[in-house]
Amino acid sequence: MKTTYKLFLTVLIYTLPMVLLAGTGYDLAKAMEDKASPSDMKSNMTMTLTNKQGKTRESTIRSITADDNRKQIIWFLAPADDEGVAFLKIEHAQKDDEMRLWLPAFKKVRRISSKKKADSFMGSDLSYEDMTSRELDEYTYEILGEKVVDGIECHILESTPKEGVTRTYKRFVTYVSKTDLIPMLDEAYDTRDSLLKRRVMKYRKEKGYDLPVEIFVENVQKGTNTRLVFSSQEVDTGVEEDLFQEKNLKRMPK
Amino acid sequence: MKKLTSAIAILALLPLASFAQFNISGDLTPAGMLRISDGSLIDLPFRLGNVAVDYAHGDFELKTVTALETRWKDPEINGEMFRLREAYLLWYPTFGEVKLGKMIHAWGAADANNPTDNLSPYDYYYMFLTGTDRKLGSLSLAAKTYISDFQIEVVALPAFEANRFPLNEPDFPINIPIPEGAQYFYPENEFEIGGRIQYAMGIGDISASYFKGNDRSFSPAGLEINLAPLFIGGAPEFTSHLTYRETDVFGMDAVLFPGNWTLRGEFAYFRTHTPDIDFAMSKFTYDAEYLQSVVQVEYAFPNTVQLMAQFISNNTQKMESAMEKDGNFQTIEFMLQDTSNHSLDPLRSLFSQMGIPEFSAGMGTPFALIADQVVILSSMVTLLDNSLELRGMIMVNLEETGYMANIGSTYSLMEGLNLETTLGYFIGGDEAGNRFKQLEDFSNLTLGLSYSF
Numbered sequence: 001m002k003t004t005y006k007l008f009l010t011v012l013i014y015t016l017p018m019v020l021l022a023g024t025g026y027d028l029a030k031a032m033e034d035k036a037s038p039s040d041m042k043s044n045m046t047m048t049l050t051n052k053q054g055k056t057r058e059s060t061i062r063s064i065t066a067d068d069n070r071k072q073i074i075w076f077l078a079p080a081d082d083e084g085v086a087f088l089k090i091e092h093a094q095k096d097d098e099m100r101l102w103l104p105a106f107k108k109v110r111r112i113s114s115k116k117k118a119d120s121f122m123g124s125d126l127s128y129e130d131m132t133s134r135e136l137d138e139y140t141y142e143i144l145g146e147k148v149v150d151g152i153e154c155h156i157l158e159s160t161p162k163e164g165v166t167r168t169y170k171r172f173v174t175y176v177s178k179t180d181l182i183p184m185l186d187e188a189y190d191t192r193d194s195l196l197k198r199r200v201m202k203y204r205k206e207k208g209y210d211l212p213v214e215i216f217v218e219n220v221q222k223g224t225n226t227r228l229v230f231s232s233q234e235v236d237t238g239v240e241e242d243l244f245q246e247k248n249l250k251r252m253p254k
Numbered sequence: 255m256k257k258l259t260s261a262i263a264i265l266a267l268l269p270l271a272s273f274a275q276f277n278i279s280g281d282l283t284p285a286g287m288l289r290i291s292d293g294s295l296i297d298l299p300f301r302l303g304n305v306a307v308d309y310a311h312g313d314f315e316l317k318t319v320t321a322l323e324t325r326w327k328d329p330e331i332n333g334e335m336f337r338l339r340e341a342y343l344l345w346y347p348t349f350g351e352v353k354l355g356k357m358i359h360a361w362g363a364a365d366a367n368n369p370t371d372n373l374s375p376y377d378y379y380y381m382f383l384t385g386t387d388r389k390l391g392s393l394s395l396a397a398k399t400y401i402s403d404f405q406i407e408v409v410a411l412p413a414f415e416a417n418r419f420p421l422n423e424p425d426f427p428i429n430i431p432i433p434e435g436a437q438y439f440y441p442e443n444e445f446e447i448g449g450r451i452q453y454a455m456g457i458g459d460i461s462a463s464y465f466k467g468n469d470r471s472f473s474p475a476g477l478e479i480n481l482a483p484l485f486i487g488g489a490p491e492f493t494s495h496l497t498y499r500e501t502d503v504f505g506m507d508a509v510l511f512p513g514n515w516t517l518r519g520e521f522a523y524f525r526t527h528t529p530d531i532d533f534a535m536s537k538f539t540y541d542a543e544y545l546q547s548v549v550q551v552e553y554a555f556p557n558t559v560q561l562m563a564q565f566i567s568n569n570t571q572k573m574e575s576a577m578e579k580d581g582n583f584q585t586i587e588f589m590l591q592d593t594s595n596h597s598l599d600p601l602r603s604l605f606s607q608m609g610i611p612e613f614s615a616g617m618g619t620p621f622a623l624i625a626d627q628v629v630i631l632s633s634m635v636t637l638l639d640n641s642l643e644l645r646g647m648i649m650v651n652l653e654e655t656g657y658m659a660n661i662g663s664t665y666s667l668m669e670g671l672n673l674e675t676t677l678g679y680f681i682g683g684d685e686a687g688n689r690f691k692q693l694e695d696f697s698n699l700t701l702g703l704s705y706s707f
Contacts, residue, residue, distance in 0.1 A: 051639030080670050080706035095456025106385040107360040113511040116554050123640040245400050247351050
């Protein structure tokens with residue numbers, strides 16, 4: 001009897017998210033949004049850009065994020081010609097987002113338009129839009145079905161920007177793990193509804209969070225890709241609010 | 255003794271070094287500039303490389319930048335090969351940042367042409383480089399604080415530094431009008447101060463700045479005449495006096511993002527006057543106000559093409575000049591009234607041509623030196639999966655015939671190593687004194703490598 005009870009509990013724990021999300025696409029997106037995430041995260045990353053000919057370029061990056069990735073500061077540690085370049089992003093609810101670049105050769109912090117979201121981030125396949133959070137209420141959602149991705153059962157969630165919301169993508173199709181409610185695969189379609197980018201994510205668990213260990217972004221139209229490999233991740237370290245200030249762009253992390 | 259002091263200083267710093275972080279970086283940038291007209295080498299100095307050494311310990315950092323400067327023909331005339339461009343201590347207290355030492359400052363929202371950016375002088379030998387590479391460091395104390403959406407910066411410069419102009423350089427394209435044997439009179443009050451406040455809004459940033467200091471470029475201040483040679487049958491000797499005017503600069507700059515466009519603008523109002531120094535038989539004084547502005551519009555297409563247009567203007571709002579003459583000068587003028595003495599004819603002719611030289615801006619954007627109304631159009635595109643960057647720029651002088659076209663490329667040969675090619679072409683009109691005409695023979699092809707480490 002005890003064994004049956006335990007089995008029931010286990011099944012309930014693992015299937016509860018699926019039961020709860022048997023409803024609408026919005027419910028699924030909301031559940032993903034409500035999932036516990038670190039208050040801040042520090043990580044080192046290796047960003048490898050591969051062009052159509054297979055030529056690669058590797059960068060080493062230090063990143064600190066907070067407030068559900070709404071605040072982010074990034075320093076380029078390598079290669080030598082990018083060393084010292086830094087990027088600060090602060091997403092605001094009531095006003096336009098702030099994006100600033102520190103260019104050591106010019107000794108200037110250059111404010112860049114947060115509307116130019118389609119621009120490539122440091123020549124990678126990631127655009128500035130790819131680096132900003134998708135606001136829950138700016139999209140409509142629909143569950144298109146189910147599929148197994150990398151051995152994991154997933155919901156197929158379609159997110160389409162609402163009318164009046166300017167985005168560089170027409171829609172996203174995201175494969176969301178049924179058990180962990182995390183995106184495993186994300187496909188972004190351009191304004192002509194052709195597949196533009198495919199993003200594959202891998203995670204590891206720490207302190208109850210699903211932390212990304214690798215993000216692989218492929219621009220299927222250009223035939224290029226960018227692989228981000230995370231290392232030295234630290235979460236909930238109590239990053240102070242004033243870290244996300246211009247002065248820290250100039251200060252290479254220790 | 256110096257060596258002993260250095261050794262003691264190094265030994266004293268050694269215990270700190272174990273907790274500190276050293277970082278050495280730099281680049282090698284060998285380049286050659288060839289004249290398009292005949293393929294000859296343009297003999298001007300260039301930077302063979304830069305080395306930046308950073309030493310960080312806790313909230314303190316020591317930063318130095320040293321450049322290796324040389325030239326292809328006769329490098330010895332360049333003087334010292336190593337130039338310490340910056341050496342300063344940086345402290346990051348909780349309220350912001352404090353810097354002390356020899357450093358380069360950069361103010362303003364626009365790219366490359368900044369009327370509000372007057373703290374650091376320009377090095378005209380490197381005028382065709384970008385960023386801080388074309389500026390000179392000067393001793394200063396700077397503090398910046400961040401309060402909510404505001405940034406407040408104050409800079410004090412105790413020692414005056416002027417722009418560095420290439421003199422006696424036949425290959426330098428701009429004729430610097432310095433009479434032979436001219437005597438410089440440096441400012442008596444060298445202390446300069448500036449402040450800037452910036453406010454970050456959702457739609458952009460807006461800043462106001464003020465600078466009180468001395469012009470970075472010299473201006474004519476007077477004339478000394480030695481009549482003694484006249485009495486032994488020779489010609490009188492004239493010595494031009496040059497000085498740096500005292501100037502106040504009130505600046506405003508902003509960056510705004512209407513729609514998919516980016517607007518960057520800068521306006522600087524200059525109030526300048528010749529310092530009251532009694533040093534010449536005839537003294538030129540200027541009391542002037544001028545306004546410089548730069549309006550920059552940018553548009554980025556999704557396909558990695560970026561377009562930029564800049565309108566630069568320099569307008570004199572008010573100008574009063576006077577030529578004050580001392581007793582000796584007036585005596586000579588009195589002598590010259592005696593038209594019966596024909597031996598004084600050459601001197602009389604010289605005096606009749608004598609007048610106050612034209613007023614020119616001593617601060618602000620360096621473009622004011624060659625034109626008052628300029629439009630620049632530029633674009634950039636990256637190709638071959640970011641391996642090749644192509645840049646195009648055309649500058650049009652709106653006041654007289656003058657064009658400059660520049661096409662540049664950076665091709666990545668391997669990681670860290672780039673091949674740099676630039677073609678610069680100038681066309682000027684036939685008007686007398688047309689600056690772009692002077693630049694025509696400077697049309698050049700620059701080939702170089704850049705390696706970062």
